[in-house]
Each structure stands twice: as structure tokens, then as C-alpha cells.
Amino acid sequence: ELKVEQNPLFLSMQEGKNYTIYCNYSTTSDRLYWYRQDPGKSLESLFVLLSNGAVKQEGRLMASLDTKARLSTLHITAAVHDLSATYFCAVDMKAGGTSYGKLTFGQGTILTVHP
């Protein structure tokens, strides 16, 4: 059974600081997603990482994927209050040689950015 673990689960940051959220998963996967969720809202797709060594950046967020280590990171640079949200990583489960979009989510990291 695929397991996806995020850490930390809670992250309190000061504005302007940098930090990294980690996402470990237990079995081979085709792709990894990062999502953002604001309270009471749906999931917003941030990044899709498709191959080993993939790195994507959008604004103050940068995501990377190391398939050999089964690890993805979401790095936050110079945090601002608007980044406060819950961040999820999700791994696409591979079954029978074909991945078909059955996402397994991490527990989520609740990020709070303080002035």
C-alpha cells in the first residue's frame, strides 16, 4: 500500500523567512502533485512533477522531485502572509504498469505566516 508522509504537519513562519516542506512516499510513482487548500475551499493545483530531477517554480514557491529517494520538496522563499494555507502533496499510484490518477495524499502541512 502506498504511503505518503509530509513533514512538518504544522509550520509557523515569519514573513521574509525561507522554509521547506518535505513529502516522502513509499513506492514507485509516475508523478507527484502539490496542491494548496484554503480553509473551506477546494484544492488548487500548484505543481505537477513528472520525472526525476524535475524542478518547477512559481513566485515564491519551488517544487522538486527525486524519484530515487522518493522525495519531493516544496521550498518557500521570503514567505508572505498570503501563502498561509494547507499544502498537500499527492502521489499518483501505479498499478499494473499503468498509472491512472488514483491520487494518494499526504496529511497536509498547515502553514501560517506571521508578520
Next chain:
Amino acid sequence: NAGVMQNPRHLVRRRGQEARLRCSPMKGHSHVYWYRQLPEEGLKFMVYLQKENIIDESGMPKERFSAEFPKEGPSILRIQQVVRGDSAAYFCASSHRGWEHEQYFGPGTRLTVT
């Protein structure tokens, strides 16, 4: 281009009643996925459907839960004889093809069982 639509957005049911949750995928999408999010937890996969077919229902509870995606109309997640533990947010996602394209999530239906 309308996104994934779900209704109702909020649903209150008494224990023992039935809950019907609807999901209309994005235009052109023929793959639908249902996920459940319990309070303070991540999303858990429930079922994956294509038009008129259930592809994977490994995440569905064995009793009281069923899902369909008919040839015409929205996908429906049905929960019979609801219990308090069914209270959760239920999200639907759709994709263009099962494994080539990413999933787009709807706004969710928040079910409260009293």
C-alpha cells in the same frame, strides 16, 4: 470554460437518511474521481469512474456507498442510511484522460449528519 461543478455545496442529513452528491466534470472530461476529506485530514480516494463504468472502487466503504457516472448527466455519489461518521467534505475531480492529464477539483460538498 466552466470548471468542475458540484452540488449541493452544503448538505445536512439526519442519521438514517440518504445523501446524494452530484458532480459535473469539466467540458470534455470523461474521467471522474471522488475523494473524501475528514476534518483535519488529507483527501482519501474513494472511486474512479468513466462514463457508465466503475474503474476502481477500492476506496469505497463496502456498505451504504455507491457511485455512478451515467452516459448522460452528472456523476452521483450516493450514501444510504447516513451516520455521523459520514460527515466530511466530498470532492469530485475530473480529467481528460485517466493517466495522461492532471485532475481538476470541484468546490466540494460538505455533508453534515445530525
